[in-house]
Amino acid sequence: MLAFSNQILLLLLAVNAYLVGKPLLQLAEATTRFPRCIANASTLQECIGSAAAVHATESFGSSLFGTSTTPARQVGMRSEFIHRDKLSGSTATTFQRLQQAIRRSNSRALRIGSRARAFSTNSTAATSRLLYDFTTPLESDQFQPEYLMQLQLGTPVTTFHAIADTGSDLVWVQCLPCLQCYKTNDSIFDPSNSSSYSQISCSSQACQALGSNQLPACSNGSSCPYLYGFGDKSVTIGDLSNDTVTMNTTTGVSVSLPIAFGCGHNNSGISFSNDSGGIVGLGRGPLSLISQLSSVLVQEQFSYCMVAFEVSIKTNSPVLFGSAAALSGLDILTTPILDGPIPSFYYVGITGIDVGGSPLQIPGSSFNSSSAGTIFDSGTSLTYLEANAYAIVKSTFASLISLPTVGGPESGPLLCYDTSSQPNFQPPSFTIHFLNGSSLSPPPANYFISVASSILCLAIGNVSNLQNGPSTPSILGNILQQNYHILYDLSASQISFQPATCDAL
Ligand SMILES: *[C@@H]1O[C@H](CO)[C@@H](O)[C@H](O)[C@H]1NC(C)=O
Ligand SMILES: *[C@@H]1O[C@H](CO)[C@@H](O)[C@H](O)[C@H]1NC(C)=O
Ligand SMILES: *[C@@H]1O[C@H](CO)[C@@H](O)[C@H](O)[C@H]1NC(C)=O
Ligand SMILES: *[C@@H]1O[C@H](CO)[C@@H](O)[C@H](O)[C@H]1NC(C)=O
Ligand SMILES: *[C@@H]1O[C@H](CO)[C@@H](O)[C@H](O)[C@H]1NC(C)=O
Ligand SMILES: *[C@@H]1O[C@H](CO)[C@@H](O)[C@H](O)[C@H]1NC(C)=O
Ligand SMILES: *[C@@H]1O[C@H](CO)[C@@H](O)[C@H](O)[C@H]1NC(C)=O
Numbered sequence: 001m002l003a004f005s006n007q008i009l010l011l012l013l014a015v016n017a018y019l020v021g022k023p024l025l026q027l028a029e030a031t032t033r034f035p036r037c038i039a040n041a042s043t044l045q046e047c048i049g050s051a052a053a054v055h056a057t058e059s060f061g062s063s064l065f066g067t068s069t070t071p072a073r074q075v076g077m078r079s080e081f082i083h084r085d086k087l088s089g090s091t092a093t094t095f096q097r098l099q100q101a102i103r104r105s106n107s108r109a110l111r112i113g114s115r116a117r118a119f120s121t122n123s124t125a126a127t128s129r130l131l132y133d134f135t136t137p138l139e140s141d142q143f144q145p146e147y148l149m150q151l152q153l154g155t156p157v158t159t160f161h162a163i164a165d166t167g168s169d170l171v172w173v174q175c176l177p178c179l180q181c182y183k184t185n186d187s188i189f190d191p192s193n194s195s196s197y198s199q200i201s202c203s204s205q206a207c208q209a210l211g212s213n214q215l216p217a218c219s220n221g222s223s224c225p226y227l228y229g230f231g232d233k234s235v236t237i238g239d240l241s242n243d244t245v246t247m248n249t250t251t252g253v254s255v256s257l258p259i260a261f262g263c264g265h266n267n268s269g270i271s272f273s274n275d276s277g278g279i280v281g282l283g284r285g286p287l288s289l290i291s292q293l294s295s296v297l298v299q300e301q302f303s304y305c306m307v308a309f310e311v312s313i314k315t316n317s318p319v320l321f322g323s324a325a326a327l328s329g330l331d332i333l334t335t336p337i338l339d340g341p342i343p344s345f346y347y348v349g350i351t352g353i354d355v356g357g358s359p360l361q362i363p364g365s366s367f368n369s370s371s372a373g374t375i376f377d378s379g380t381s382l383t384y385l386e387a388n389a390y391a392i393v394k395s396t397f398a399s400l401i402s403l404p405t406v407g408g409p410e411s412g413p414l415l416c417y418d419t420s421s422q423p424n425f426q427p428p429s430f431t432i433h434f435l436n437g438s439s440l441s442p443p444p445a446n447y448f449i450s451v452a453s454s455i456l457c458l459a460i461g462n463v464s465n466l467q468n469g470p471s472t473p474s475i476l477g478n479i480l481q482q483n484y485h486i487l488y489d490l491s492a493s494q495i496s497f498q499p500a501t502c503d504a505l
């Protein structure tokens with residue numbers, strides 16, 4: 001989908017690298033050939049200019065990279081997941097933050113489940129236009145994100161804090177002119193103010209990739225109207241458009257790359273979060289940010305490393321794209337990404353669970369990806385297991401722990417203990433076995449959380465308690481994933497994970 005060759009992109013990286021003092025280019029050569037890049041490298045288009053210039057840079061590029069000390073293929077991009085509480089400057093205590101996170105987590109799991117149910121019970125075009133479908137009342141009206149990502153769009157750039165969503169594909173922001181826009185702290189994108197903006201034609205591949213999210217008005221070819229609906233009648237309607245996303249490379253310099261994104265003119269309904277101006281979809285589909293970046297990356301892959309919840313109030317979590325995302329070392333575990341009912345989701349196969357070192361007798365159907373399956377999700381905080389598996393996990397923990405149980409936080413019947421009689425209590429071990437023999441044995445902090453002084457709760461919920469019906473997948477949430485570097489390799493269709501100190505990555 002992207003028209004620029006790797007070579008040109010890499011050349012631009014080198015020019016930018018020069019600007020920050022990494023002398024990949026001779027100064028005289030660079031200023032002669034790329035005066036605009038040196039003066040003002042705000043976008044790739046501006047920098048490369050006409051077709052003739054593109055040709056010139058291509059030939060220059062090949063000789064350049066023959067001699068470069070940093071092989072350009074090693075270059076990737078770096079961004080950050082910003083916790084909502086850090087962005088808003090929350091002054092809540094860690095206990096309060098955690099209790100709020102549990103509420104949001106239940107709400108997101110409910111949305112994920114209702115989307116799965118909509119897909120599995122009704123496959124009409126109208127249904128597949130739904131990003132989420134609600135028939136169960138939500139605890140909170142707003143689609144409150146856990147993590148946001150800085151999104152820099154257009155020329156000059158407009159900066160957004162967009163919801164980072166591994167569960168959806170489209171990248172979209174609120175756009176002028178607004179027929180209806182929701183209130184937000186973020187800017188509203190003004191296409192007429194961006195020199196690199198263009199509409200996408202109806203016949204383009206990107207527009208076709210919308211599938212049934214394309215509106216019927218898309219027929220005369222001048223624009224590509226889309227609609228994504230939320231089952232509570234919230235919608236974003238707009239034109240699929242083309243503009244540059246500016247990202248930082250791992251060497252700290254920036255690159256601007258054209259992507260197809262939703263320029264939303266009618267974003268109405270109760271679902272939208274007022275702390276973000278849009279969504280960055282990181283799912284598996286063709287319009288997600290990672291899929292669109294694939295033509296300029298060596299590998300279609302991204303990774304993130306979530307810092308511990310209590311640290312997320314002051315430290316962001318790194319997100320890496322392309323080569324920079326690669327893991328190295330001996331302690332890397334890998335499991336295939338499976339196809340499941342929702343094409344955007346990252347399904348994996350669980351083959352077993354151990355508690356306290358002993359394998360549990362969980363029926364094989366509990367984690368079957370062709371029915372509900374299990375997904376990795378960055379936006380859900382707790383982990384949720386299918387009811388049969390949950391019952392066995394819960395009763396096994398209960399049989400191994402002799403502390404008094406107490407009521408959990410208001411928003412979910414979690415299994416909680418009063419640890420005041422045993423301040424140094426160590427929870428039993430917990431291991432998830434995945435397809436292809438990889439096992440995740442996280443530290444206790446990833447599955448037992450302290451929600452109040454001397455109250456420790458199992459950070460694992462019962463999918464069925466969400467009253468979502470049988471199609472809700474089990475969800476491996478971000479607390480379980482914290483301090484693991486998690487790689488989503490879409491080229492190889494596999495997820496890898498490795499223990500890491502995320503705030504040092
Ligand atoms: C977006 O615009 C760029 C620059 O004009 C072009 O190369 C690219 O093909 C366009 N992408 C889409 C999806 O239309
Ligand atoms: C939105 O802006 C208000 C007022 O400036 C501020 O108090 C609030 O924390 C901001 N919220 C977020 C999520 O940034
Ligand atoms: C499927 O969805 C369509 C459109 O929303 C609706 O008209 C139809 O009744 C639904 N079918 C079933 C079986 O729920
Ligand atoms: C760089 O480009 C932006 C947007 O086109 C413009 O506003 C700015 O003045 C330019 N800066 C220089 C140094 O040319
Ligand atoms: C926005 O979209 C909704 C849902 O399709 C529609 O009911 C409403 O009239 C639209 N608003 C405007 C101002 O076009
Ligand atoms: C966002 O919503 C929250 C909760 O509903 C409210 O307190 C806050 O004032 C709103 N902020 C903006 C910028 O509308
Ligand atoms: C348009 O861009 C200029 C910078 O070139 C900026 O100062 C102005 O605020 C922008 N207008 C809008 C509506 O975004």
Ligand SMILES: *[C@@H]1O[C@H](CO)[C@@H](O)[C@H](O)[C@H]1NC(C)=O
Pocket residue numbers: 217219220
């Ligand atoms: C599409 O083109 C036809 C024939 O030229 C015209 O009648 C119709 O109004 C156009 N539709 C739109 C949405 O522009």
Ligand SMILES: *[C@@H]1O[C@H](CO)[C@@H](O)[C@H](O)[C@H]1NC(C)=O
Pocket residue numbers: 078079080150151152246247248
């Ligand atoms: C790129 O890095 C600069 C400098 O560290 C930072 O200010 C900016 O927010 C980063 N951009 C993105 C999109 O993360």
Ligand SMILES: *[C@@H]1O[C@H](CO)[C@@H](O)[C@H](O)[C@H]1NC(C)=O
Pocket residue numbers: 334335336337435436493494
């Ligand atoms: C997992 O194992 C199967 C069967 O041995 C093999 O075909 C597949 O390539 C493996 N996948 C990964 C991601 O290692």
Ligand SMILES: *[C@@H]1O[C@H](CO)[C@@H](O)[C@H](O)[C@H]1NC(C)=O
Pocket residue numbers: 364365368369370371
């Ligand atoms: C998984 O589900 C599919 C479809 O529902 C079924 O055909 C298959 O037998 C199930 N496999 C297991 C191990 O339960």
Ligand SMILES: *[C@@H]1O[C@H](CO)[C@@H](O)[C@H](O)[C@H]1NC(C)=O
Pocket residue numbers: 387390391394462463464465466
């Ligand atoms: C899980 O939720 C379902 C539905 O609410 C309930 O019937 C079941 O008892 C719950 N399981 C456990 C172990 O709490």
